[in-house]
Amino acid sequence: MQLRRLWLTDFRGYREADVAFDPGLTAVLGPNGQGKTNLLEAIGYLATLGSFRGAPADALVRVGAERAIVRAEAEREGRELLLEAEIVAGGRNRALINKQPLKRARDLLGAIRVTVFSPDDLTLVKGSPGERRRYLDDVLVSLSPRYDQMQTDLDRVLRQRGALLKQAGGRVSAEVELTLDVFDAKLAAAGEALASARRNLVASLEPLLATAYDQVASESALVRATYAAPWMDEGLAAALVAARRDDLRRGVSTVGPHRDELELSIGGLPARTHASQGEQRSLALALRLAAHHVVAEHTETTPVLLLDDVFSELDPERSDALLRSLPPGQTVLSTAGGLPAGAVPGVVLQVRAGAVAPG
Ligand SMILES: Nc1ncnc2c1ncn2[C@@H]1O[C@H](COP(=O)(O)OP(=O)(O)O)[C@@H](O)[C@H]1O
Numbered sequence: 001m002q003l004r005r006l007w008l009t010d011f012r013g014y015r016e017a018d019v020a021f022d023p024g025l026t027a028v029l030g031p032n033g034q035g036k037t038n039l040l041e042a043i044g045y046l047a048t049l050g051s052f053r054g055a056p057a058d059a060l061v062r063v064g065a066e067r068a069i070v071r072a073e074a075e076r077e078g079r080e081l082l083l084e085a086e087i088v089a090g091g092r093n094r095a096l097i098n099k100q101p102l103k104r105a106r107d108l109l110g111a112i113r114v115t116v117f118s119p120d121d122l123t124l125v126k127g128s129p130g131e132r133r134r135y136l137d138d139v140l141v142s143l144s145p146r147y148d149q150m151q152t153d154l155d156r157v158l159r160q161r162g163a164l165l166k167q168a169g170g171r172v173s174a175e176v177e178l179t180l181d182v183f184d185a186k187l188a189a190a191g192e193a194l195a196s197a198r199r200n201l202v203a204s205l206e207p208l209l210a211t212a213y214d215q216v217a218s219e220s221a222l223v224r225a226t227y228a229a230p231w232m233d234e235g236l237a238a239a240l241v242a243a244r245r246d247d248l249r250r251g252v253s254t255v256g257p258h259r260d261e262l263e264l265s266i267g268g269l270p271a272r273t274h275a276s277q278g279e280q281r282s283l284a285l286a287l288r289l290a291a292h293h294v295v296a297e298h299t300e301t302t303p304v305l306l307l308d309d310v311f312s313e314l315d316p317e318r319s320d321a322l323l324r325s326l327p328p329g330q331t332v333l334s335t336a337g338g339l340p341a342g343a344v345p346g347v348v349l350q351v352r353a354g355a356v357a358p359g
């Protein structure tokens with residue numbers, strides 16, 4: 001998998017940009033606030049149809065413009081791909097591969113894959129369980145686009161169930177019960193499927209996570225990752241029945257994969273609350289590295305590594321360790337500071353005020 005070239009129109013601060021990448025390492029340099037992350041975000045958009053910063057699609061369209069276009073030339077297994085995505089503020093997004101419009105923009109998923117490292121990754125360890133669920137779900141979509149459909153189905157039924165619970169306002173009628181029966185059957189099916197995919201993923205990630213942690217941390221430690229779903233033993237259908245009264249009273253769905261947790265521990269202690277900042281950083285890096293390896297292994301395409309200003313957050317030892325533990329493949333890194341020793345880019349890009357120039 002090679003990303004060769006990227007064209008942007010009205011994406012974030014960019015009016016127009018035309019960027020060529022090195023097959024190995026491309027460095028994106030420039031002071032803060034100039035558009036370095038925006039450039040990496042555009043690459044990421046083609047891979048996931050979303051922003052790795054978690055920004056809504058509207059924020060990706062240049063202020064004052066109606067639509068943004070992200071276009072890339074890539075090569076995969078000897079095949080040339082021209083990928084195009086149109087992001088319409090407040091409207092439907094469209095995508096094309098080799099000029100052929102796709103039925104749904106989601107059909108672009110899987111055409112290219114990325115692994116993103118960002119200074120925000122610390123929230124994977126320190127943040128709420130939702131951050132870790134999103135991490136797992138993003139990796140699943142990288143492994144297979146069908147998980148995107150599974151997540152969409154689950155979100156829909158959760159929204160419907162939530163709306164019904166609120167509407168019922170704690171009052172139980174035969175009609176509410178009947179509708180809940182229908183929603184619960186759907187929720188149980190979609191939820192069991194997604195949770196079991198997440199659990200299998202955690203099982204494949206755990207050994208890689210332990211190895212990756214040893215590579216990036218200054219000292220090795222016992223790292224564990226467990227998928228915790230309190231309902232798993234009885235099954236989601238039974239758990240939903242058991243929780244129904246409570247759900248009606250509270251007006252929310254209290255059990256299901258939207259409440260599950262990816263538990264992380266270092267040396268037997270919960271990483272979120274007990275690990276040092278340095279250990280948490282190492283673990284966050286290790287989570288990204290492990291995901292990268294799992295996706296590379298299972299899809300036989302090495303994702304493009306996007307390193308967004310990560311070196312500014314890391315001490316020199318961790319920077320070196322991260323650089324040394326990165327698997328070979330195409331890498332685009334941005335930095336507002338100097339390049340870490342050992343990073344020798346084939347292409348250097350200078351970004352100033354939303355314009356990119358070879359530097
Ligand atoms: N939708 C948008 N329209 C116009 N400009 C934007 C938009 N979104 C972000 N920007 C601009 O992009 C800048 C941030 O770029 P960013 O890539 O995050 O900088 P950095 O080089 O520090 O990574 C902001 O200062 C903002 O002016």
Ligand SMILES: [Mg+2]
Pocket residue numbers: 033036037038308309
């Ligand atoms: Mg940035």
